[in-house]
Amino acid sequence: MGFIVPTQEPAPATGLAAGDTIQALSMEDLLLRDRFLFATRRRLIASLPAVTTTTSASYQVAYGFQAKLLPTSTGTLIFGFVVNGDASVKVTAGASTATVTSGASNSRIGVVTGVSVGSWFGVTVEVKSNTGAPLTIKGIYIAELVLTDADLP
Amino acid sequence: MGWFKLDDTLTVADEPLSAFLGYGLTRNVNAYPSALRRLGTFAYPTTSAGAAKVKWASYYEPIGTVLTVDVGINATDFVFNVFYRTTNAAIGGKLYVRHLDSGAQVIVNVAGTASPTSVEIPFTTTQPLSGLQGFYVAWQSDVSEDGVGSVELAGAVGNQVFCEPAGGAYPFSLATGYYEMYHLLKIQPAVTRPAPVARALLDYQVCAFRHNVNAARPPHGVLLIWPEIEIHPAILPTSETAGGGAKPLGDLYELGRLELYSITVEVARALDQGLQAPLAYQQTTIINGLNNQINASMMELQPDAGSLLTSDGYLGCVLPAGQQATFAFFIQTERSVQQLLVSFQCVTFNGDQSNSPDITFSVRDDADTAVGTDITYTEVSVPRIEAKTTRRQNAGATVYMNGVLAGDSNWGMRDAMPSWEATYSTPVRFTWGPNLEGEIEQGTNGSTGTVYYGRITATSDLYIFGFNCRVY
Numbered sequence: 001m002g003f004i005v006p007t008q009e010p011a012p013a014t015g016l017a018a019g020d021t022i023q024a025l026s027m028e029d030l031l032l033r034d035r036f037l038f039a040t041r042r043r044l045i046a047s048l049p050a051v052t053t054t055t056s057a058s059y060q061v062a063y064g065f066q067a068k069l070l071p072t073s074t075g076t077l078i079f080g081f082v083v084n085g086d087a088s089v090k091v092t093a094g095a096s097t098a099t100v101t102s103g104a105s106n107s108r109i110g111v112v113t114g115v116s117v118g119s120w121f122g123v124t125v126e127v128k129s130n131t132g133a134p135l136t137i138k139g140i141y142i143a144e145l146v147l148t149d150a151d152l153p
Numbered sequence: 154m155g156w157f158k159l160d161d162t163l164t165v166a167d168e169p170l171s172a173f174l175g176y177g178l179t180r181n182v183n184a185y186p187s188a189l190r191r192l193g194t195f196a197y198p199t200t201s202a203g204a205a206k207v208k209w210a211s212y213y214e215p216i217g218t219v220l221t222v223d224v225g226i227n228a229t230d231f232v233f234n235v236f237y238r239t240t241n242a243a244i245g246g247k248l249y250v251r252h253l254d255s256g257a258q259v260i261v262n263v264a265g266t267a268s269p270t271s272v273e274i275p276f277t278t279t280q281p282l283s284g285l286q287g288f289y290v291a292w293q294s295d296v297s298e299d300g301v302g303s304v305e306l307a308g309a310v311g312n313q314v315f316c317e318p319a320g321g322a323y324p325f326s327l328a329t330g331y332y333e334m335y336h337l338l339k340i341q342p343a344v345t346r347p348a349p350v351a352r353a354l355l356d357y358q359v360c361a362f363r364h365n366v367n368a369a370r371p372p373h374g375v376l377l378i379w380p381e382i383e384i385h386p387a388i389l390p391t392s393e394t395a396g397g398g399a400k401p402l403g404d405l406y407e408l409g410r411l412e413l414y415s416i417t418v419e420v421a422r423a424l425d426q427g428l429q430a431p432l433a434y435q436q437t438t439i440i441n442g443l444n445n446q447i448n449a450s451m452m453e454l455q456p457d458a459g460s461l462l463t464s465d466g467y468l469g470c471v472l473p474a475g476q477q478a479t480f481a482f483f484i485q486t487e488r489s490v491q492q493l494l495v496s497f498q499c500v501t502f503n504g505d506q507s508n509s510p511d512i513t514f515s516v517r518d519d520a521d522t523a524v525g526t527d528i529t530y531t532e533v534s535v536p537r538i539e540a541k542t543t544r545r546q547n548a549g550a551t552v553y554m555n556g557v558l559a560g561d562s563n564w565g566m567r568d569a570m571p572s573w574e575a576t577y578s579t580p581v582r583f584t585w586g587p588n589l590e591g592e593i594e595q596g597t598n599g600s601t602g603t604v605y606y607g608r609i610t611a612t613s614d615l616y617i618f619g620f621n622c623r624v625y
Contacts, residue, residue: 003158008487016444027174031159033447034181037454038156038188040486044457046194047622050479065196065415066234066271072156072188080483080596080604082519107519107604109483109596120234120271125196138606139481141458145598146485153158 005039005149006032039152042144043070045077051127052136059090059126062137067093069117069144076145080109082138086130089140094121101130111145156181156188182447185454186226186423193222193457196415205269205412207568208240209292210335212358212408213380215249216569217291219498221619222418223457227281230422233274233290235263236414240335242267244409246294250276251572253287265295269414281424285496285621289572290416294408296337301325301407304374305400306340314338314357314376316403323364323374324405331363335565337406338376358408360565376403379566410565458482458493458607458624472615474506477608483596484624491593492586493607497620498578501537501613508537510613514583516593518605524592528583535579535615570618578618 013029016022051062069075079091079100088101089108093115100110115121123142129135159177168176197207209216224231233250245265251258261274276288302324304316325334336359357378364374458480472478484491493516501508515527585607596603607622 012447013444022171027171030178030444030447031174034178036486037185037447038181041185041189041454041456042485043190043192044194045192046196047458047480047482048196049198051198061199063196063415064199064236064269065194066236066417067194068192068234068417068419070188070190078485078596078598080481082481082604082606105519106601107481107483109598109600109604111598120273122236137481138479138608141481141483141604143456143485153156 003149003152004032004035005147005152006036009033009036009040035152039147042073042146045069045142045144046123046140048125048140048142050136050138051140052134053087053127053129055129055132055134057128057130057132059088059128061124062127063123063125063140065123066120067123068120069115071118072147073115073117073144074147074151075113075115075117077112077115077142078109078145079112079140079142080107081140082107083135084138085133085135087135087137088128088130089137090126091142092122092124092126156184183425186228186425189225189454190228190420190423191223191225191457192417192419193220194415194417195220197413199414205238205414207413208333208335208410208565209413209567209569210294210358210360210408210410210565211292211569212294212296212337212356214571215247215291215293216566216571217249217289218568218570219253219572219619220288220290220416220418221496221498221621222286222288223284223621223623224282224286224420225423225454226283227424228283228286228420228422229278229281229424230420231276231278232419232421233276233288234271234417234419235274235290236269236271236417237263238267238269238412238414239263239265240410240412241265241297241407244295244297244407246292246409246411248272248274248411249289249291249293250274251289251291252276252278252282253289253572253576255279263411265409275421287619288418291572292411292569294335294410296409297407299406300339300404301336303402303404304376306403307373307400312378312381314378314403316374316376317400318374319400319402325362327364331361331563333563333565333567334359334362334376335408335410337408338378339404339406340401358565359405361563408565413568455494455623456484458622472609472611472617474503474510474611474613477610478617479606479608480620480622481604481606482622482624483604484593485596487595491624492584494623495583495585495607495609495621496580497609497617498580499535499615499617500578501535502616503614504537506613508535508613509533510535510611510615512581512609512611512615514585514607514609516585516605516607519602524605525586528585530581530583533579533581535613536577538577538616 010032013026015026090099093112096114098112100108245263303319305319307315338357340355359376361377509532513529516524594603
């Protein structure tokens with residue numbers, strides 16, 4: 001039997017009340033639930049509020065903050081945003097950078113890899129409009145990437 | 154790390170399989186609080202040049218804001234990482250972190266710095282905390298040793314001190330009309346008149362300066378101060394007398410002003426939960442208890458979808474009537490049932506509007522299409538922060554809330570609130586959902602159309618703080 005992280009949250013195990021005969025299926029539900037919870041409950045790093053870009057074609061610093069990953073993190077951040085036009089968002093975490101361009105009124109998700117684990121690092125979020133007009137980014141969500149089967153000990 | 158794959162290393166000799174599983178699972182569940190310690194970031198918008206918009210200066214008492222932090226389970230030790238700089242590189246102040254429920258607080262001295270830097274503030278609670286907790290993070294300014302100069306005083310009323318330049322020029326650079334200041338005005342006792350009340354105040358924080366820009370008129374100026382003269386009467390002359398000799402003077406000193414970029418809160422330590430991890434066969438109900446534990450701990454283990462709302466650079470969120478406060482989120486894991494639990498604190502402050510507004514929470518996709526069902530609470534009774542002075546300034550003053558007056562970016566205590574205003578507010582909670590499976594799609598690297606945004610609207614101006622959204 002492979003060591004898997006369920007893609008969906010398993011239903012709570014049943015048949016485990018005092019006096020019940022414990023069945024193998026119930027125990028498996030508990031095991032799957034345990035893996036699922038640990039692998040998917042990753043740190044929220046930041047929920048950044050809405051910001052409006054300028055008309056400039058150059059990046060502008062929108063946010064700067066410090067963050068720290070869980071010791072069990074893979075060192076990868078995942079970030080997403082919603083914007084009402086073609087805009088770019090650049091996230092720099094420590095020495096690593098990732099840029100995502102929406103291309104149109106859209107929502108996009110990107111990742112930053114190679115982030116240090118267990119120590120404070122600086123995060124800078126830069127934004128720019130690619131249309132020459134101010135665009136409103138409804139918010140930027142940054143979290144640790146959830147774990148996979150291969151990441152679990 | 155505190156979480157373990159269940160393998161042969163956990164096996165005790167002659168241990169039944171059920172006991173092996175029970176033991177391993179119990180140990181893992183116990184480890185959730187420490188293995189899944191949380192972190193929350195409160196980052197505030199900067200200008201294109203990277204300068205912080207949130208600026209605090211306070212002389213009398215620490216002022217700041219309330220942060221609602223999801224601390225997870227049994228958190229005992231925290232680290233508050235404050236990323237900041239000061240307007241004057243030579244003048245700092247003190248940072249306060251206070252747990253609202255217990256009143257426990259720590260104070261650290263912070264040096265002035267011209268370049269952005271961070272300071273870590275350790276905070277240990279007297280008892281383990283779980284779930285959403287309110288912390289008041291505040292700033293109290295140091296005062297410059299040397300004065301910047303003096304002004305001639307010509308009277309005072311409300312929150313206004315009328316002045317003229319001493320020696321022909323003001324001891325600060327004049328900007329047009331009305332602008333922000335962060336100074337201490339010390340009225341010289343030697344020139345005072347008989348006091349209207351005993352122990353009258355002689356020191357006032359100057360939060361703004363307004364002056365006559367018409368060259369054909371005298372260069373009168375108005376120092377807008379806090380607290381107000383009428384609450385703490387100063388010993389001031391009522392006017393300059395024609396033959397009265399020298400005019401009284403007031404000396405100005407600079408206050409340390411914090412320019413805030415962000416506050417990050419990490420749960421540094423959490424206690425293991427109460428479940429013991431003996432050999433399972435020693436407890437006949439351990440499997441049932443374990444089952445309950447995993448289910449019961451779900452609430453504290455739910456991921457956060459949002460921790461902050463601001464608008465236009467204001468700390469907290471001044472939400473004008475009819476406009477939207479938004480935050481983006483996505484889910485990394487499919488769920489059979491998807492719900493959002495939204496909570497925040499709010500007050501009303503606009504005396505021309507109802508303090509029983511309708512408040513709506515909704516979710517939209519990137520095409521602005523409604524997802525799920527909008528929720529509206531009608532005629533929510535929201536406390537109103539009243540004016541602190543009887544004389545309001547059109548361009549901003551100590552009316553409504555300190556510096557949280559919508560549209561006022563020229564106030565030396567802006568973006569900050571006294572702690573008592575936090576306890577005066579109304580908590581608002583929305584439970585959005587449940588929704589059909591797949592209605593909110595899973596978001597992965599490179600995907601499009603899988604980030605959604607929540608939005609709050611109201612029919613009266615609101616000041617929102619302590620925001621949190623949890624997805625489950």
